[in-house]
Amino acid sequence: MRVQLQTFGWLLVAFGSFVKSEAADELQEANDTICTINVDGIESCYPRIFQATNEFQNILPGQHVPPELHIRIDMQTGQRQARLMPAANHGQPEEIEVVEANVAQNEQKVLAAAPQSAHNDRMQELVNLVLETGSRLVDRSADKQLEQSLEELKDIVYDPKQAERLMNTPGALSALLSIGSPAHRPVSWSLDARRLASIIVGTMVQNSPDLQSKAHRAGAVPALIRMLRDEVDAKTAGKHVFALSALTRGHALALEQFVQLDGLRIVSSINPLESTVFRGENESAKLDTRIVRFIEDVLNPEFNPRIPSTSASVISQFASVWCTTLASRLANSLEDVDTDAHSERPTHERRLTYLHSLELLRQAYSDTCTLTSDFKSWVRNELARVKHSNDDEYNQALANFYEQNK
Template identity: 25%
Template sequence: MLHKLYGLRIPIVFSTAMLALISIALLFTLPPTLGTLAPALVDSDNTVCRVLSDGSSECYPMIFQATHEFQPIRPEQQLPKGLHIRINVATGLKEAKLVSSTETEGEPESMAVALSGSDQVVASNQDKTIQLQSKPDEFTIDHGRNDAPIAAESVQKEAVKKTGVTGDINKPVLIHRPDGETHASTHGVGLGTHQLSAFDLTLKELQSHPNHTTLMRILDHLDNVVSQIDYGIDFAKSEYGIPALLDLMRGDDLEVREHAVLIISSAMSNNPQAQEAASRFGLIYELWKLFELQTDLVHQKRFFSAFGVTIRSNVKAILSFSDDNGFKGLSKMVAYFKRNRLPELIKIRILSLFGDMIDPDMFTTHDSKSDAPVSSIHTASADTIKEWCKICSVNWSGTYTTPYKEARDRGMQLLQKQGLCPS
């Protein structure tokens, strides 16, 4: 009986083991679309193997094999100390090479972004520093420099001394761009003397008419930092930054023009102190005049967005722009709105901003008789108000989308609320 029982059990156990082996074998022989292989696996011989999107695989050393030429750093690779690292702006890939005899070897945590030709550096986050080098066409991250004068802790101490605000300098902050994009940033409050000096030199570099490659790299750098509140403020306070970008926005290079206006948007967005500092350059007037000159939809959107983030929620700027004894901004907006073949998207944005500009709830000034809030629309002439009433009327000619009608109706409600248009 036992013999029969064991005779029955042995084949069953054997079959189960075989099935397990077969299952494991199938798992590693299935196509990538069916298997569950990790994106990168470290092999026993210190190599990294990856399954690519097309189903093929590649293997390379786990330790980066540096030479005297820049090579791309592969996923999961480990870097030896003291390498020269850069971001290839053409490919977006991080590259590394051996440090040459003319470069200083140091700790791998100390990194620098090369921008121009100054010995001063701007301390950024996590001991990374922005450095200006002499080679005009080189924009690199130098791995191994040990001459960074200000570490993150020093920046934080300077911030507390300057603002009285304490906080984690490495705490991630979500930066919401005016164009709708959101990216993470780490930033401490306040810049020290060395950072301010070098940052000013970077801005001054814009006025030296660098070649196109160097110019675009400087603009790339500025776009990355001015969305952070204190860099935005110092950018607006600089004697070089806004005038240089206004000159670039008046130029013929469409790529440079678009990049420059995006930097303005980033610096001014949700930054009242930067908006106030920029007012001495007449920024809102210059942005409006530049907006009027744009002929393609992309640049119309970019310039109107920059104008909008600079003036929206900025009561002083709204009143200054709207004053009928000054720039006559609301009158200019009417004239622009009535242009032939103006894209509906731009009309919607103008109507939306117009509603924000005349909303009495935004204003702290009051009528002495009724104690009611007084909005910017009261600075406009009677003819200008009449034109806005026509534009916001349902009888305005044309067939429009729901977003247009909603922006138009809001404008009319705000005008009627202040007794400026017939009900």
């Protein structure tokens, strides 16, 4: 008996080691990948370690660049690029070039090997301008200069080091939030300036828990909720949603603050397609899609496994309400067919977004996300309506949803 127990104990230890190894492998795989969300709410993932070749490639946000590579910086965009060091220079210290775009000839001219300080000096000039602008009244004559500076700053903060530098500059985040606010008194800055300010905030913090934490402690979440609530331009509101998503995605404290400030209700109450505030059907549809994707991220347990129980309860209750809202919007959508400009094939992009989010809710909150018999009938009838359409993606998604929920 003792031998049997001892053998069983060894098996348990071995199994535990196997499980730990599996978990470690999964964690390592997750840590080896960076995922970002762009201003359109589209997610893209890429390796955390830069994979160098003989050709220059863009260094993506958050990527670690191995030593002994040939690195250059395009001063027009602030974009860093890298490649393998040419064979003749192999083993030499890292080389940095500053590259300027020749717009007239659509060529690139290598100015000279220059230190990183040239890039840093320009960064400081832009930060100083943002600090000065964010602390004074709106000057309409300064709109263009501000927009150009923010556009340049937006490209530079894709570099994680520059993003950290911007965040650590006292008053920089506050200035950006002030510029982006539609409630700026007595008047707000231009639409382009407001959009760029929110894009910079979102770009600066995404994929960086440390910068997310600093932005959270500096009050970025409540500021962006107010900005989104007061915004009257659909395209600009979409940039505020992007910044909120970047701040809260995977960050438990920022997400908890968003939930406790009634952020879910405020965001979900914005129905761009029925709003009398927003103008422009195309931009309103894009904003609607961004909002649905953002709320989908908040409700996705895989993205927020460490959310405190109090907020998790609020999220679960909201999931039931949002489930009903999505079903209603899907069934009552006035959009029948959009035309893809490239292929001229019919698409149902917005309905696909609703359908995918509704399916996630059904899987994650099966107890609270219930579908009425009327909605199930609508799904059956809609499937018959589009059965012979050319939109294969919508047709297949609808068929899968029907089979899993009939």
